[in-house]
Amino acid sequence: ELAAPLAEESAAHRDLLQQDFLDTYNNLTLKTLMGLEWLSRHCPDAAYVMKADTDVFLNLPYLVSRLLLPRRRRFATGFVYRGTAPLRSPAYKWFVPAE
Numbered sequence: 001e002l003a004a005p006l007a008e009e010s011a012a013h014r015d016l017l018q019q020d021f022l023d024t025y026n027n028l029t030l031k032t033l034m035g036l037e038w039l040s041r042h043c044p045d046a047a048y049v050m051k052a053d054t055d056v057f058l059n060l061p062y063l064v065s066r067l068l069l070p071r072r073r074r075f076a077t078g079f080v081y082r083g084t085a086p087l088r089s090p091a092y093k094w095f096v097p098a099e
Contacts (some may be wrong), residue, residue: 047071
């Protein structure tokens with residue numbers, strides 16, 4: 001059971017966010033939304049927020065160049081794939097069914 005060690009970690013460092021779903025790869029969207037909700041409630045005046053994971057490539061020169069521009073509200077950055085369509089074949093790990 002993880003409840004006791006998690007409670008100890010939370011009490012000692014106050015660095016855990018918990019929600020009612022399993023922390024699995026398929027639930028990354030839920031985890032991201034949970035973090036954004038927490039940020040909006042507890043850090044509404046944060047100048048910058050960054051979410052990344054171990055499999056994310058960070059283009060640091062690009063990020064710095066964007067951060068040096070005049071501050072903008074509701075700014076998000078990333079890479080947009082244009083001229084593509086959803087992968088419909090179940091042979092792909094992240095295919096999107098047509099329905």
